[in-house]
Amino acid sequence: MTAVRQDAWSPDDDLILAEVTLRHIREGSTQLAAFEEVGERIGRTSAACGFRWNSCVRKRYEDAIQLAKQQRQKRNYLRKQSFPAVPHVSAVTVEQVQHSYEKNETAAEEAITIDAVIRFLRSWKTTYQDLTRHIKGLEKELKDKDEELFDLRVDNERLSKEVNNVQIDYRTVNDDYKTLIQIMDRARRLASMNEEEEVKSRFKMDANGNLERIE
Template sequence: MSVERSRNEVWSLEQDTFLLNSVLRHLAGGSNQKRAFEEAAHEIGRTPGACAFRFNSVLRQRHNEEIRIAKQKINKLSEGTIIPLQQFINKNESVKNLNWEQVLSFLNAHILEENLMEQRYIDIQKQLNDTLEENRILKLELEYFKEVRKKIELFGVNINKMMDIFNQPL
């Protein structure tokens, strides 16, 4: 998707979606918005400043709930990792008594958990993209049917005028 864009080009739905998903992914992963803006800028051919402005002026208001949930995810993740680590240490009584196999086992379990969460995130992201695309198509269909309705109403008015003309005495 990396393409050079002109300064005044209108933001597309695809660019907005990529920018939003990038920010949500970075927030949920414990990163920050600045890194998300840099990543998105590289991919969509905008500057990080333009991405930051677009996100803060348009997308943040539209997607406030998703942003809140992404921020909560990192809080839950950090809470979830500290407790099992403490339990792991308590179970083994002393960090000094841990062997490499126990540490490796613990880390592998957390890597697996992280991979599962990443897969859930990817699934949700795909679902969001599908929903956004469906919404875009429905909006286009709505506009089409509004135009058809206007034409039918105009046609009906013209038929009524013609009937009035034919019904007038000569």
């Protein structure tokens, strides 16, 4: 069973799809059969291969497709010429015609292979340039992110120092506040003691147990 892949199509995947599909067109097979073969080779579904071919890869190989169709017509023509509809055909005649057909087919396959390679190299050059620009863009973005990260680290260190200073100031103020509260509490106690002593000093008890104010 063909595995269903979720990753992006690579240039090698596109090349395999193009080569197999062109071969099936040249040999008179169906594109569905080509998509099934490609799916088995690269681990994708035939539907995914068909969608990739029609949406992207096919546009790059329009001339190669036309040439493959011409080769298919030539193949069918040579096959008809190789086996004419006559009652008696000698073995020697069939062998000679078949050899001629195979020779022409080999030459045609070499021509389409060279053409496919040239077009693939041109397509790959464009793809390579696009990838190079994309990589440069990613490198610039990465550099910007690194600079932004550096600035954030600097700000974080600065804020951490400010927080530490604020905490130190808070502890200092808190200690001063506690000290002030203690001083005020001690002052209140001293004031209360002085008032009691002052009250005691202004009154005295007589022999009958009554308090007598002293002017």
